[in-house]
Amino acid sequence: MKKLMFLMLAVMVGFGASAQSLPDVKVENQEGKVISIQDLVDGTPMIISFWSTTCKPCIMELNAINESLYEWLDEVDMKVVAVSVDDARTVSRARAMTQGQGWDDYVCVYDKNQDLKRAMNVSLTPHTFVVDGKGNIVASHSGYTPGSEQELFEEIKALK
Amino acid sequence: MKKFLLFVGILAVATFTTNEASAQIKVGEGQLSVALESNNIYYTPDKQMVDLGLDKPEDRVRGDFGSNDYLKVDYRLGRFSAGVQIDGYLPGLYGYDQYTYQQRDSKLTAFFTKYVQWEAENWGVRLGDIYDQFGSGLIFRTYEDRALGFNNALAGGRAYYNINNMVNVKVLAGLPRLYDVRSNNPVWGADLSLSISDMVGWYDGLVSIEGSYVGRYQKGATELFPTKEEFGTTVAGMDSDVVNMVSGRANFEYKGISFRGEYVAKLNNDKFNPALSAAKGNVINIDLGYNYKRFSASATFRRQVNMTAPIELVESGIGGGNTINYIPLITRQHTYSLANLNPYRGTSVHTGGEIGGQIDLYYSLRNPKARGKYWNFHANFSMFNTIDHKLGEMDMEGRNAWIDFNFDVERQWNKKFKTTFFYSYQRWDEEINHYDAAVAHYCDSHIFVADVTYKINKKHSVRVELQYLNSDNYEGDWLAGTIEYNLAPKFSIYVSDMWNCEAMQDGQYGNGIWNPDTLEFDDHALLHYYQVGATFTHDFLRLQLSYGRNRAGYVCSGGSCRYQPAYTGANLALTLSF
Numbered sequence: 001m002k003k004l005m006f007l008m009l010a011v012m013v014g015f016g017a018s019a020q021s022l023p024d025v026k027v028e029n030q031e032g033k034v035i036s037i038q039d040l041v042d043g044t045p046m047i048i049s050f051w052s053t054t055c056k057p058c059i060m061e062l063n064a065i066n067e068s069l070y071e072w073l074d075e076v077d078m079k080v081v082a083v084s085v086d087d088a089r090t091v092s093r094a095r096a097m098t099q100g101q102g103w104d105d106y107v108c109v110y111d112k113n114q115d116l117k118r119a120m121n122v123s124l125t126p127h128t129f130v131v132d133g134k135g136n137i138v139a140s141h142s143g144y145t146p147g148s149e150q151e152l153f154e155e156i157k158a159l160k
Numbered sequence: 161m162k163k164f165l166l167f168v169g170i171l172a173v174a175t176f177t178t179n180e181a182s183a184q185i186k187v188g189e190g191q192l193s194v195a196l197e198s199n200n201i202y203y204t205p206d207k208q209m210v211d212l213g214l215d216k217p218e219d220r221v222r223g224d225f226g227s228n229d230y231l232k233v234d235y236r237l238g239r240f241s242a243g244v245q246i247d248g249y250l251p252g253l254y255g256y257d258q259y260t261y262q263q264r265d266s267k268l269t270a271f272f273t274k275y276v277q278w279e280a281e282n283w284g285v286r287l288g289d290i291y292d293q294f295g296s297g298l299i300f301r302t303y304e305d306r307a308l309g310f311n312n313a314l315a316g317g318r319a320y321y322n323i324n325n326m327v328n329v330k331v332l333a334g335l336p337r338l339y340d341v342r343s344n345n346p347v348w349g350a351d352l353s354l355s356i357s358d359m360v361g362w363y364d365g366l367v368s369i370e371g372s373y374v375g376r377y378q379k380g381a382t383e384l385f386p387t388k389e390e391f392g393t394t395v396a397g398m399d400s401d402v403v404n405m406v407s408g409r410a411n412f413e414y415k416g417i418s419f420r421g422e423y424v425a426k427l428n429n430d431k432f433n434p435a436l437s438a439a440k441g442n443v444i445n446i447d448l449g450y451n452y453k454r455f456s457a458s459a460t461f462r463r464q465v466n467m468t469a470p471i472e473l474v475e476s477g478i479g480g481g482n483t484i485n486y487i488p489l490i491t492r493q494h495t496y497s498l499a500n501l502n503p504y505r506g507t508s509v510h511t512g513g514e515i516g517g518q519i520d521l522y523y524s525l526r527n528p529k530a531r532g533k534y535w536n537f538h539a540n541f542s543m544f545n546t547i548d549h550k551l552g553e554m555d556m557e558g559r560n561a562w563i564d565f566n567f568d569v570e571r572q573w574n575k576k577f578k579t580t581f582f583y584s585y586q587r588w589d590e591e592i593n594h595y596d597a598a599v600a601h602y603c604d605s606h607i608f609v610a611d612v613t614y615k616i617n618k619k620h621s622v623r624v625e626l627q628y629l630n631s632d633n634y635e636g637d638w639l640a641g642t643i644e645y646n647l648a649p650k651f652s653i654y655v656s657d658m659w660n661c662e663a664m665q666d667g668q669y670g671n672g673i674w675n676p677d678t679l680e681f682d683d684h685a686l687l688h689y690y691q692v693g694a695t696f697t698h699d700f701l702r703l704q705l706s707y708g709r710n711r712a713g714y715v716c717s718g719g720s721c722r723y724q725p726a727y728t729g730a731n732l733a734l735t736l737s738f
Contacts, residue, residue: 020191023236024279032366032413034325054493060613067531067572087303088296089488092447092458093520095418099456100522101536113293113303119241121195121232121737123306124702142735143697146613146621147648 022135023119027083027109030095037116040081040107041135045159047152048081048129050111050122053090053097058126061144062103068149069105078156081107085117085125130155190237195737197306200227201253206709206728208687214712214726219254221265226253230306244274245289247311247340255715255724256309257479258339271340273313282322289313290332294351294372297486298443298467299407299424302336307715308722310481312336312471314347326358336471339481343471347484349374365414372407374469376484381473385431385438396437398473399429405469405485418449424467424485432468432483434475436512441466443487454524460490461517465549480722490518491542492566493716497658498629498640499584499607503716504544504562505593514561516544536570546592560602561592575615582609590634603634621646627658636662652695658711659688693731704733 022041026034040046047065051058062082072078082103084094091112098108111117120129123142130139130152139155141148203224209215217224227250234243249269252258262269275288291313293301304311316334333348353370357363378401387397407424426441443464450457469485470478487506494500506514519541526534547558568582587604608628615621622645629638640658693706712726 020193023241024239032411032418054495056495063572067575070531087488088293088298088301088486089490090493091296092420092449092460093492095449096451096456096458096520096522097538099451099454100524100538102454102524102526102534104454113291113297113301115291118232118291119234121193121234123195123197123230123735123737140700140737141649141697142700142702142737143652143695145646145648145650145652145697146615146623147619147646148697150618151649 025116043133050127057144195232198229198734200732203729222251242276247271260479300374301486370409403428416451420447443467463515465513498627513547513549518542540566578613580611605631
């Protein structure tokens with residue numbers, strides 16, 4: 001236990017303000033093709049949101065973002081990437097759900113064996129990242145409370 | 161308790177020193193990232209539960225404090241990455257199968273996983289612990305599920321090569337992790353996928369065919385489990401120390417229509433339940449999907465016989481995490497507590513074979529001009545039967561094990577107000593779902609839920625959830641309620657309660673103590689499973705503190721379930737990542 005804490009403290013000491021970038025990890029897109037998450041970097045800032053069919057707050061968050069998306073798009077150019085971490089049990093349900101919830105403005109990708117989840121150090125969902133147009137991660141949030149999507153928008157706006 | 165306080169102290173320091181939003185660490189040209197997850201429970205005595213025989217403090221052989229912790233550190237520099245994860249149990253929480261394989265009273269255990277990896281444009285090599293799956297995992301899957309305490313990472317090597325997205329070849333071999341010990345049984349495999357659509361240059365859809373081979377070796381398996389006569393029947397044994405499995409898959413996707421089919425065969429005798437006959441196995445799985453505009457449907461069919469492939473054949477107490485493949489339950493995984501009171505747990509462990517499927521329908525009704533108003537409809541049906549089949553020399557008889565039908569409708573009325581109504585009908589065979597031959601009959605329940613969220617303003621919101629379970633058999637009726645108050649984006653508090661408001665006479669899992677003198681349940685037996693909790697979120701830190709009484713039951717995640725004994729206590733969960 002103590003060792004663990006010392007390690008943690010040692011890590012805390014080395015803080016800098018440099019940005020971390022998206023890892024080169026492969027996921028499946030809506031059509032079932034394998035792509036790298038880095039392929040989505042195209043100069044447009046994005047919100048990357050990890051979700052699963054059994055995570056209620058995740059779905060609430062994605063629905064809330066969907067409601068506000070057109071208002072946000074009036075002010076900034078951006079996109080939303082919904083990363084499903086559903087495994088073989090629920091991935092076909094996740095594919096159906098993205099359509100049935102009206103998330104057709106989202107880029108939906110599927111991380112069936114949680115490779116991207118591991119690479120981005122996501123322990124619990126929902127977990128959202130704000131990524132700039134070059135693929136640098138500028139903010140990270142865990143959990144969702146109604147209204148906290150506004151914070152993501154403010155962070156996207158600050159990138160301008 | 162001291163450890164617990166020390167832990168909280170360190171956390172407080174950590175929180176203040178990392179107050180800047182999304183701090184990251186740059187080491188040379190590379191990047192270091194760290195994630196910590198810590199789940200702590202302080203078990204408190206609960207006289208009422210002890211009196212009812214539901215809580216057994218004497219079973220808590222590791223003391224009244226438990227902590228499952230995971231620290232993960234990764235380093236990435238261009239195409240190179242490396243990482244280590246330490247799983248620490250200080251000591252472990254109760255209700256995890258890991259203690260099947262180690263001293264039940266171990267005060268401190270830890271397990272290290274590590275890897276180095278090189279990812280080039282079209283090939284990659286990884287040494288160390290490997291998480292991977294072939295196809296949907298029916299033949300091979302190594303993964304981590306912290307909610308269940310499973311981790312079967314393969315310590316060894318993996319290499320893959322991809323030719324223009326048309327051909328992808330992958331090979332791997334290693335020793336799997338069995339909970340918190342390393343198994344001595346090597347597992348190896350190869351996977352080939354061919355993208356026909358890429359080969360012929362058809363980019364409007366996708367056609368691919370794939371195949372895999374996986375092998376496992378256990379020294380002396382045939383001697384440990386020979387064919388023998390038991391109570392007049394022949395219990396078949398292992399026919400080889402090596403178990404070979406092969407699979408074939410076909411995938412098709414075109415304009416909203418999708419088909420995924422997979423067949424896996426186990427070519428040698430194998431046994432997942434030490435008491436049952438060893439036998440060969442097979443599974444067929446078909447997924448169909450269709451979507452048109454805002455309507456979508458998905459259906460899954462699966463038939464499997466003796467396909468659970470354990471890492472190690474053991475003489476007793478196998479544990480749900482002792483497996484190198486993944487045969488998930490495909491019924492809907494519920495999020496409302498009463499719908500999850502008696503989840504379907506699968507028939508395969510009981511009988512070795514099942515057939516069934518599920519259908520999901522989704523429809524979203526929305527006005528493109530007013531995005532703040534919409535209806536979402538969802539219906540789901542699933543059914544599983546055990547099948548008539550031979551397990552070794554034994555005849556297994558098929559019968560219905562589970563049926564459920566669920567319907568939910570979500571309505572966003574305006575920016576402030578949202579309602580969800582949910583109904584679920586569940587019917588199960590008590591003998592199969594709870595191994596309880598004494599009450600071998602069908603039980604069923606109707607569950608009704610109303611879930612309302614009201615947004616007071618941009619930051620404040622309230623959510624209220626009411627649940628009612630109606631059942632004329634099993635445990636009788638249940639009621640549950642939750643009130644949650646949110647202050648976005650950082651705080652959330654909640655209180656909830658759940659109780660068996662009508663204990664049944666034959667409901668031996670219920671809360672009531674049957675009093676043979678009065679022929680009634682004692683009043684004081686009405687047990688409330690209350691919870692109070694608060695969550696604090698700040699960028700990459702999430703802290704959740706709760707206190708309450710927890711019912712014994714099955715915690716299911718993905719394909720498996722674990723039994724969680726009842727307890728009352730304080731729970732501190734923390735996640736931190738940067």
